[in-house]
Amino acid sequence: MKVPLLDLKAQYNEIKDDINPKVADVIKSQVFILGPVVEEFEKRMADYITASYAVGVSSGSDALIISLMALDISVGDIVITTPFTFFATAGAVSRVGARPVFCDINPETYNLEPEKLAVLLAEMENKERDRLKAVIPVHLYGQCADMDPIMSLAKKFDFAVIEDAAQAVGSEYPSSEGPRKACTMGDMNILSFFPSKNLGGFGDGGMVLTDNENLYQKLRLLRVHGSRNKYFNDIIGGNFRLDALQAAVLCVKMNYLESWHEKRREHADYYNRAFEEEGWIKDGLVKPPKAVYRDRGIKNDHIYNQYVIRVEQRDKLQAYLKEQGIGTAIYYPLPLHLQECFSDLGYKQGDFPVSEKAAREVLALPIYPELSREQQDYVVTTIKNFFSR
Ligand SMILES: Cc1ncc(COP(=O)(O)O)c(C=O)c1O
Numbered sequence: 001m002k003v004p005l006l007d008l009k010a011q012y013n014e015i016k017d018d019i020n021p022k023v024a025d026v027i028k029s030q031v032f033i034l035g036p037v038v039e040e041f042e043k044r045m046a047d048y049i050t051a052s053y054a055v056g057v058s059s060g061s062d063a064l065i066i067s068l069m070a071l072d073i074s075v076g077d078i079v080i081t082t083p084f085t086f087f088a089t090a091g092a093v094s095r096v097g098a099r100p101v102f103c104d105i106n107p108e109t110y111n112l113e114p115e116k117l118a119v120l121l122a123e124m125e126n127k128e129r130d131r132l133k134a135v136i137p138v139h140l141y142g143q144c145a146d147m148d149p150i151m152s153l154a155k156k157f158d159f160a161v162i163e164d165a166a167q168a169v170g171s172e173y174p175s176s177e178g179p180r181k182a183c184t185m186g187d188m189n190i191l192s193f194f195p196s197k198n199l200g201g202f203g204d205g206g207m208v209l210t211d212n213e214n215l216y217q218k219l220r221l222l223r224v225h226g227s228r229n230k231y232f233n234d235i236i237g238g239n240f241r242l243d244a245l246q247a248a249v250l251c252v253k254m255n256y257l258e259s260w261h262e263k264r265r266e267h268a269d270y271y272n273r274a275f276e277e278e279g280w281i282k283d284g285l286v287k288p289p290k291a292v293y294r295d296r297g298i299k300n301d302h303i304y305n306q307y308v309i310r311v312e313q314r315d316k317l318q319a320y321l322k323e324q325g326i327g328t329a330i331y332y333p334l335p336l337h338l339q340e341c342f343s344d345l346g347y348k349q350g351d352f353p354v355s356e357k358a359a360r361e362v363l364a365l366p367i368y369p370e371l372s373r374e375q376q377d378y379v380v381t382t383i384k385n386f387f388s389r
Pocket residue numbers: 059060061062085086088089138164166167192193194204205206
C-alpha cells in the first residue's frame with residue numbers, strides 16, 4: 001500500500017465540480033489582477049477569522065514582509081521570533097533589513113515559550129530593547145502559541161505582534177477574554193495558502209489580517225507599489241498581489257475548510273488512540289502531539305496542518321516508512337539559528353536546546369483529510385513492524 005504524506009489529487013477529485021466553473025468564470029472575465037473575486041475572498045476570510053480587514057497577497061512569505069514594511073520595520077530594528085519555524089518567518093525580518101533575535105520554544109507545543117521571552121526581554125540591554133519593534137509568534141503545525149502572556153509582554157515592552165498563522169488558518173486560542181481565532185490577536189496577522197496548508201491554493205498565495213484601519217490602508221498601498229493613483233507612487237511598495245485565479249480556488253475550498261479541520265482532528269485522535277493501545281506512549285517510544293487547549297471550550301483547538309510525533313530513532317523510522325511506501329517529512333531538520341545564512345547573527349549549537357532536540361526527533365505523518373482508515377492502519381502497523389525488528 002502507498003500512503004503519501006499529502007494527496008492533493010484526492011482532494012481535487014472530490015471538489016473539482018465546484019472549483020472548475022469558478023476558475024472558468026475568472027478565465028472568461030479575463031480579470032486576473034485583484035478585482036471582484038479577490039475582494040470576495042478577502043471579505044469571506046475576514047468574516048471567517050472575525051478580523052476587521054483582510055488583504056490578499058502573493059504568499060505567506062510576502063505577507064510577513066509587507067506586514068513588517070507597514071510597521072516601518074527596517075535597518076537597525078530588532079524582531080524576536082522562534083528558531084523552530086519555516087525559514088520565511090525570520091527570512092522576512094532580514095529581507096526588510098532588520099535583525100532577527102531568537103527565543104526558544106515550549107517542548108510540547110513547539111511554539112515560542114512566553115516565559116523564555118520574558119527572560120530574554122528582561123536581559124536585553126536598554127538600547128537593544130529600544131530597537132525591538134516586533135515579536136512574531138508562530139502557530140506551528142496548526143496550534144496557537146500561548147498568546148495571552150505574549151500580548152501582556154507586548155503591552156509592557158511596547159512592541160508590535162505579528163501572528164504567523166501560515167499553518168493555522170481557523171485555529172482557536174482560549175484567551176482569558178474568551179475564544180479567539182488565530183489572526184485576531186496580533187497587530188498584523190498572516191496566513192499562507194501554499195498548497196499543503198489546510199486551505200491551499202493552486203499555487204502561491206497569502207493574506208494579512210488586521211483590525212487597524214490605518215495599517216490596512218497602508219497594506220493595500222504597499223501591495224501595489226505604493227501607488228494610490230496609477231503611475232504615481234506615494235511610498236515604496238512592491239507587487240504583493242494575490243491573483244484572481246487563486247482567489248477563485250480558495251473561495252470554493254473555504255466551503256470545505258471546517259469539515260477538513262474536523263477530519264484531520266479525527267485522524268489525529270485515531271493515531272493517538274492507536275499509539276496509546278500499542279503501549280508506545282507509556283514506553284516512551286512515540287510522543288504524540290499534544291493538543292494543549294483541548295476541552296477549553298473551543299472547537300479548533302488544533303487544526304493539524306501537520307501531525308508531528310517525536311521519536312528517538314527518527315531517521316531510521318523515516319527511512320523504514322519510506323521503504324514501505326509511507327511518506328513523512330521533517331519540519332524542521334535544522335533550527336534557524338544554526339542556518340548558514342544566519343551565521344552572522346552569532347548563534348551557536350546549544351543556544352536553543354529545546355529547538356535543537358525537536359529538530360532531531362520530530363516526524364510528520366500523513367494526516368490529510370482524505371486519508372482512509374486502511375491507510376492509517378497501515379501506517380500504525382508499519383511503525384509496529386519497525387519497533388519489533
Ligand atoms: C510558519 C510559516 N511561515 C511562513 C510561511 C511562508 O508561506 P509561503 O510558503 O506561502 O510563502 C510558511 C509556509 O510554508 C510557514 O509554514
